[in-house]
Amino acid sequence: MKIASVADVKAKLSGYIKASKAGPVVVTKNGKPVAVLLSMQDEEELERLLMAYSPKLQRILQAAEKQIREGKGIKHKDFWAEVTAGG
Numbered sequence: 001m002k003i004a005s006v007a008d009v010k011a012k013l014s015g016y017i018k019a020s021k022a023g024p025v026v027v028t029k030n031g032k033p034v035a036v037l038l039s040m041q042d043e044e045e046l047e048r049l050l051m052a053y054s055p056k057l058q059r060i061l062q063a064a065e066k067q068i069r070e071g072k073g074i075k076h077k078d079f080w081a082e083v084t085a086g087g
Helices: 006-011 013-019 043-052 055-069 076-085
Strands: 002-005 025-029 032-037
Touching (some): 002 006, 002 013, 006 013
Parallel strands (some): 002 025
Antiparallel strands (some): 025 032
16 A cells, blocks of 8 residues: 655656556655555446445435344345346
C-alpha cells in the first residue's frame, strides 16, 4: 500500500494509477487519509464497489437484518428452495 499527498497525486496521477495495480494508494490531505485509489479489473468490480457504498442498498440490508433479528425472515433452506424453483 502506498500513501501520497493530494498535491503529489495531482502532479503524478498517471503514475499513481499505475501503482494502484499493485495495491491501494491512500491519498492524504494535511496528513489525514481522504481517498483511496483502487485498480479496477472490469466493470463488474466497479459495480460491486459502488453497491457496497450505496446508501440505498445499506438501508435495504439494515432493514432485512432487523427483520431477521425479529424472526420475520425466511429460513436459509427455504430461501434457496424458492430461488432454485424460480419463485
